[in-house]
Amino acid sequence: MSLIELSGIERIFKLGDSEVHALAQLDLAIGAGEYVAVMGQSGSGKSTLLNLLGLLDRPDAGTYRFEGRDVTTLSADEQARVRRERIGFVFQSFHLVPRLTAAENVALPLMLAGIEPAERGRRVDKALQDFGLANRADHRPDQLSGGQRQRVAIARATIMEPAVLLADEPTGNLDRATGEEVIRLLEGLNAGGVTLIMVTHDAALGARAGRRVVMQDGRKVEDGR
Amino acid sequence: MKPADTLRFAMRAATGYPLRTFLMVLAMSIGVAAVVVLTALGDGARRYVVNEFSSLGSNLVIVLPGRSETGGFNPANAVTSTPRDLTVEDGQALTRASAVLRIAPITIGTSEAVFNGKLRDVTIVGTTADYLKLRRMDLAQGRFLPAGEPNAAVAVIGATIQRELFGAGSAIGKVLRIGDRRVRVIGVLGSTGQGLGMNADEVVILPVAVAQAMFDTNTLFRVLVEAKGRALIEQAKGQVADILKVRHDGEEDVTVITQDAVLATFDRILGTLTYGVAGIAAISLAVAGILVMNVMLVAVTQRTGEIGLLKALGAEGAAIRNAFLAEAALLSAAGAVAGYLLGQAGAFALRTAVRVLPAYPPDWAVAAALGTALVTGLLFGVMPANRAARLDPVQALMKH
Numbered sequence: 161m162s163l164i165e166l167s168g169i170e171r172i173f174k175l176g177d178s179e180v181h182a183l184a185q186l187d188l189a190i191g192a193g194e195y196v197a198v199m200g201q202s203g204s205g206k207s208t209l210l211n212l213l214g215l216l217d218r219p220d221a222g223t224y225r226f227e228g229r230d231v232t233t234l235s236a237d238e239q240a241r242v243r244r245e246r247i248g249f250v251f252q253s254f255h256l257v258p259r260l261t262a263a264e265n266v267a268l269p270l271m272l273a274g275i276e277p278a279e280r281g282r283r284v285d286k287a288l289q290d291f292g293l294a295n296r297a298d299h300r301p302d303q304l305s306g307g308q309r310q311r312v313a314i315a316r317a318t319i320m321e322p323a324v325l326l327a328d329e330p331t332g333n334l335d336r337a338t339g340e341e342v343i344r345l346l347e348g349l350n351a352g353g354v355t356l357i358m359v360t361h362d363a364a365l366g367a368r369a370g371r372r373v374v375m376q377d378g379r380k381v382e383d384g385r
Numbered sequence: 386m387k388p389a390d391t392l393r394f395a396m397r398a399a400t401g402y403p404l405r406t407f408l409m410v411l412a413m414s415i416g417v418a419a420v421v422v423l424t425a426l427g428d429g430a431r432r433y434v435v436n437e438f439s440s441l442g443s444n445l446v447i448v449l450p451g452r453s454e455t456g457g458f459n460p461a462n463a464v465t466s467t468p469r470d471l472t473v474e475d476g477q478a479l480t481r482a483s484a485v486l487r488i489a490p491i492t493i494g495t496s497e498a499v500f501n502g503k504l505r506d507v508t509i510v511g512t513t514a515d516y517l518k519l520r521r522m523d524l525a526q527g528r529f530l531p532a533g534e535p536n537a538a539v540a541v542i543g544a545t546i547q548r549e550l551f552g553a554g555s556a557i558g559k560v561l562r563i564g565d566r567r568v569r570v571i572g573v574l575g576s577t578g579q580g581l582g583m584n585a586d587e588v589v590i591l592p593v594a595v596a597q598a599m600f601d602t603n604t605l606f607r608v609l610v611e612a613k614g615r616a617l618i619e620q621a622k623g624q625v626a627d628i629l630k631v632r633h634d635g636e637e638d639v640t641v642i643t644q645d646a647v648l649a650t651f652d653r654i655l656g657t658l659t660y661g662v663a664g665i666a667a668i669s670l671a672v673a674g675i676l677v678m679n680v681m682l683v684a685v686t687q688r689t690g691e692i693g694l695l696k697a698l699g700a701e702g703a704a705i706r707n708a709f710l711a712e713a714a715l716l717s718a719a720g721a722v723a724g725y726l727l728g729q730a731g732a733f734a735l736r737t738a739v740r741v742l743p744a745y746p747p748d749w750a751v752a753a754a755l756g757t758a759l760v761t762g763l764l765f766g767v768m769p770a771n772r773a774a775r776l777d778p779v780q781a782l783m784k785h
Contacts, residue, residue: 211779214697216696216697216778216779216782217778217779236701236702237701237702237703240696240699240700240701240702241699241701242699243696243697243698243699244698244699244700245699247699249697249698251782255690255693255694255697255782257691257694258401259397259398259400259401260397264397268695268698269698269699271386271387271390271394272386272695272698272699272700272704273699274386274387274390316698320699
């Protein structure tokens with residue numbers, strides 16, 4: 161059984177009178193622990209695919225089975241619960257809350273899940289330790305470097321021990337050296353068993369993945385290892 | 386999300402934008418402070434008037450010469466003329482009524498008092514021995530008018546007169562010239578301060594017959610009647626009216642009012658005034674409520690990216706709505722508390738500036754102001770909070 165099974169997915173955006181097929185006739189199965197790079201030009205539908213996989217968006221047709229369960233029919237709050245417990249997001253622009261410290265940003269998913277403060281503190285401390293951020297715990301995002309910010313974001317994405325990590329151009333805002341560092345971190349997590357799905361248009365980055373899915377005009381045009 | 390976390394998150398959001406929060410709290414606090422100060426002013430005025438009337442004495446029934454057609458208290462009472470005088474004998478007759486404890490006839494006029502070359506305009510009150518007890522006044526020195534001697538050439542003077550004409554020396558036993566008469570000072574009143582615009586410290590009290598002769602009149606200005614108890618006021622009023630009707634050949638040519646009626650009228654007028662100013666001040670609270678809505682709508686727009694992130698991290702709609710509602714509630718609560726303190730400070734300043742005014746805000750006004758602030762804040766926070774909760778996560782995440 162695959163972790164993720166998409167079948168016959170359609171996603172249509174209406175722009176004025178015209179319709180844009182952001183995703184068309186998409187079938188995709190991703191197994192647990194895979195490392196998948198989703199590639200393609202801008203407008204190819206790769207971000208739409210990632211949003212759909214992260215339950216931030218709903219398909220107009222087709223079914224999405226996550227861990228064997230049809231998640232397209234879930235209510236918004238049920239989807240939120242799946243996101244909270246099983247899915248981690250890493251964004252290109254980090255998306256840290258500017259007024260909160262690194263530790264507080266990392267603690268956000270635990271707070272949303274209603275976990276006790278003591279337990280929260282323990283897990284956040286450990287995560288910051290693991291990601292080499294122990295001495296940055298009380299710094300706000302504007303006091304952190306780009307690489308540190310993305311590490312905080314990854315710590316936040318993994319604090320709930322999700323099954324899948326969705327990364328949207330995670331190195332897009334970083335220089336080459338720092339980007340390399342972040343990718344190694346994500347690959348390390350993947351090696352530890354987390355399914356990693358990364359959207360990128362960087363061919364070099366895509367080449368490192370175990371599997372490449374190439375999108376064009378909302379369709380999957382290449383899927384290879 | 387636990388309530389404590391929601392509150393802490395909202396608190397961090399509020400303190401994260403200090404200028405915005407300060408301005409919002411300021412607006413709300415001005416609204417609350419306005420209600421507190423203005424009702425303190427209105428209620429202070431009401432209490433002042435009620436106290437002034439109460440200081441006349443208690444259980445009072447007041448007889449005025451002349452008939453007021455409308456009944457009750459009316460400014461026309463002050464200028465009525467009457468075909469038949471209200472006489473000292475009329476007053477004396479009232480003591481026969483079973484509900485009447487004591488009476489004091491009053492004649493009022495102004496004259497000059499001279500002692501040792503010093504001259505002063507004074508208010509003359511002509512009355513009898515019972516006046517002192519009836520008005521609940523105290524003597525500082527000497528004794529009051531003797532009972533049963535309406536023609537004695539004696540005077541009791543107010544504290545201010547004593548100070549200005551006699552200085553540090555004792556006035557007792559000295560002869561004072563009032564108009565063209567000489568009277569011996571037998572007593573000095575204790576200082577009482579203001580009483581319905583007539584300063585009791587600046588009067589000279591003479592036996593009623595002496596005063597009437599001085600002003601060449603037979604009629605009295607008022608007869609003050611004290612009932613035997615609070616429950617007997619209405620009965621005393623009826624008896625007084627009946628006795629005077631008989632004495633005046635069956636004609637009702639006097640007006641009998643009770644102090645309670647006068648008090649109730651002023652109480653009502655000034656109470657309504659207080660509600661009125663409270664209502665006007667409440668408008669500023671409504672404005673502050675709309676401001677809360679505006680500020681929260683801006684906050685939602687400003688933090689769209691953050692809302693998208695929270696959704697991506699698995700926040701349910703309710704969690705986001707609660708966070709924004711809590712923020713609106715915190716802003717309003719802070720404004721309400723600040724406004725309460727500001728208002729109390731304003732009322733204190735008012736009391737300090739105008740000492741005679743007991744400018745304390747009534748409890749209902751304080752409760753209403755705080756309640757309205759919180760309710761409007763929450764009410765106007767609902768719409769922005771719902772808007773935040775309904776944001777599409779994909780759209781929201783793109784705005785960063």
